Amino acid sequence: MSKWVTTGVVIGWLMLGFASTWATADNISPQAVIGWKLFFDPLLSRPKNTSCATCHDPAKGYGDGLPLGKGAYGQTLPRHTPSVVNLQNAPHLFWDGRVQSLKDQAIVPLTNPIEMDMTPPEIVSRVAAQPHYQRAFAAIDVDNIGIEDIVGAIVAFERALVTGPTVFDRWLQGDKDALNAAQKRGRMIFFTRGQCAICHVGHNFTDHEFHNVGTGTANDLGRFVITQQPEDQGSFKTPSLRNWKGREPFMHDGRFASMRDVLAFYSNPPAPQVGESELDPLELDDDEITDLLAFLETLNGAWPDLSFYAAAWEKLISP
Numbered sequence: 001m002s003k004w005v006t007t008g009v010v011i012g013w014l015m016l017g018f019a020s021t022w023a024t025a026d027n028i029s030p031q032a033v034i035g036w037k038l039f040f041d042p043l044l045s046r047p048k049n050t051s052c053a054t055c056h057d058p059a060k061g062y063g064d065g066l067p068l069g070k071g072a073y074g075q076t077l078p079r080h081t082p083s084v085v086n087l088q089n090a091p092h093l094f095w096d097g098r099v100q101s102l103k104d105q106a107i108v109p110l111t112n113p114i115e116m117d118m119t120p121p122e123i124v125s126r127v128a129a130q131p132h133y134q135r136a137f138a139a140i141d142v143d144n145i146g147i148e149d150i151v152g153a154i155v156a157f158e159r160a161l162v163t164g165p166t167v168f169d170r171w172l173q174g175d176k177d178a179l180n181a182a183q184k185r186g187r188m189i190f191f192t193r194g195q196c197a198i199c200h201v202g203h204n205f206t207d208h209e210f211h212n213v214g215t216g217t218a219n220d221l222g223r224f225v226i227t228q229q230p231e232d233q234g235s236f237k238t239p240s241l242r243n244w245k246g247r248e249p250f251m252h253d254g255r256f257a258s259m260r261d262v263l264a265f266y267s268n269p270p271a272p273q274v275g276e277s278e279l280d281p282l283e284l285d286d287d288e289i290t291d292l293l294a295f296l297e298t299l300n301g302a303w304p305d306l307s308f309y310a311a312a313w314e315k316l317i318s319p
């Protein structure tokens with residue numbers, strides 16, 4: 001036990017660093033303001049009915065609240081729509097990590113025939129035909145709008161999607177009264193007996209690695225699809241647990257409607273359908289689950305403040 005306690009303390013200490021800046025009207029870049037407009041603009045999809053925000057809806061934790069995503073023509077996508085906050089330092093994107101930067105990621109949904117179904121030249125001509133985008137880009141010295149300017153703006157907006165400090169952040173910074181008794185017990189479970197921090201570690205509670213927790217299926221082999229390495233069968237990217245509340249359902253296929261369902265799963269993980277699960281059955285009792293849940297609640301901070309963007313946009317495009 002004491003080895004686990006030490007590990008927990010060391011891990012907890014390591015979690016102090018790497019916070020990104022909270023975006024405000026005073027520090028937001030004009031590029032991010034243009035990105036905000038583009039992120040919410042259905043003009044970027046062929047039938048003009050779907051924006052990034054249709055699927056990454058701020059009111060739903062920047063996801064869509066559905067088990068599996070839904071494309072511009074109503075098709076069901078193969079995976080659950082993840083949140084897009086706190087991705088500033090993410091080395092791999094998508095559940096299988098097939099893309100390494102936000103820049104390379106954004107073009108994927110834009111051009112996927114079952115998502116937004118556009119081509120780069122079509123996107124450019126639609127955006128460049130709008131006087132307000134012409135004025136906005138001219139304000140950042142772009143007179144000849146190209147796809148990299150459009151993607152660059154979307155990425156600048158995504159990079160500004162930082163969530164606010166949490167109760168647990170306050171505790172880490174030395175406020176020992178920030179956690180109540182149940183939350184403190186839950187913290188011990190998270191970092192020791194529950195083994196959660198083996199994978200959900202660091203400022204955003206993810207190691208940015210791929211693991212098999214027994215959720216892969218014959219239909220979705222996860223990371224294996226990209227690497228073809230047998231050991232990657234059934235592995236998915238560890239999702240962040242920062243600001244989990246509001247982005248239910250959970251997992252790459254949205255199989256769990258609530259955090260309680262997730263904890264019941266970790267307590268008694270079923271046999272994996274593909275590959276070998278890395279999980280040990282925890283057999284948490286009801287009190288432990290309640291405490292763990294109490295701790296997990298302390299990982300939720302404010303969602304990004306978008307209230308200043310509309311005024312910033314108006315200012316940017318005013319002559």
Ligand code: HEC
Pocket residue numbers: 039050051052053054055056069070071072077079080081082083084087092093094095096102105106107109110114115116154
């Ligand atoms: C039709 C719904 C839909 C639309 C529209 C959409 N996305 Fe997504 N997005 C998804 C799904 C589903 C995934 C996960 C796919 C996977 O992992 O295979 C995803 C994944 C992502 C990720 C990776 C997050 C992570 O943690 O790995 C980012 C970033 C992202 N989308 C940004 C965008 C941007 C920017 C746009 C607009 C240009 C956009 N998305 C449009 C459904 C959508």
Ligand code: HEC
Pocket residue numbers: 095190194195196197198199200210211212213215216235236237238239240241244249250251252253259262263266278279
């Ligand atoms: C061996 C690594 C590992 C361990 C240990 C682990 N997780 Fe996970 N966790 C993952 C991976 C990988 C996923 C994604 C699986 C998927 O999408 O099918 C995940 C998914 C989740 C999700 C869903 C989040 C979302 O956005 O969909 C939650 C919540 C979660 N884990 C909480 C926990 C808790 C609580 C513990 C400890 C009881 C724990 N995990 C232990 C690797 C791990």
